Amino acid sequence: MSKVTIIYWSGTGNTKTxxxxIEAGAKSKGSEVVLKEVGEATIQDIEQADVVALGCPSMGDEILxxxxxxxxxxEIKNYVKNKKIVLFGxxxxGDGQWMRDWEERMLSYGAVIQLDCIIANYEPDEDKKEECVELGKKIAQ
Incomplete structure (x- = not known):
């Protein structure tokens, strides 16, 4: 099983949800999962993971x-080369431009974006919650 690290920032709780x-999905497949708010995360969290899920809502004019x-x-841009990354928020x-920009940026750092990013409009509905669980299951393998 893969070691999954999930690092996020959440203002209203939607991205935390x-x-x-995602954590529940990964754990359901037996993965070791580390879930941290970004303020507690370190470069070691990135280095020690097989897969990293990064989550952040769109802020201001569609920025992180x-x-x-x-x-x-x-800080982590030099540590994600060839690292499997998924993004969510x-x-x-807007229309998700911040996520497209973020994905391009991570690819430019050499990250391997394995799966489609997941974005939810406001609070994730039941379909988005299920997408998150499925994403967790996929990255656990």
């Missing part, structure tokens, strides 16, 4: 949260 459903998530992504407006 998504992270918890700037005080914690943005600096963390900048919620948004309240």
């Amino acid at each position: 998504m992270a918890e459903f 949260e700037e005080s914690e998530m943005e600096p963390f992504i900048e 919620s948004y309240g407006w």
Whole structure:
């Protein structure tokens, strides 16, 4: 089984909910899972994982949260080359441009984006929760 690390930032709790459903899916397949808020995460969390799931909502003009998530992504850019990464998050407006930008950025750092990113409009509905569980199961293998 793979070691899965899930690191997220959540303002309203929507992205945290998504992270918890991804965690549940990965654990259901027997994976060792580390779930951390980004403020508690370290480079070692990235290095020690087989798969890393990063979650952040869209902020402002469709950008990553700037005080914690943005600096963390900048900090790990030299540690994600050839690392399997999945991205997730919620948004309240726009069309998901922040996620497309984030995906391109991670690819430019050499990360391997294994699966489609998951975005939820506001609070994840039952379908999005199930998508998160399924994502967790897929990254656990």
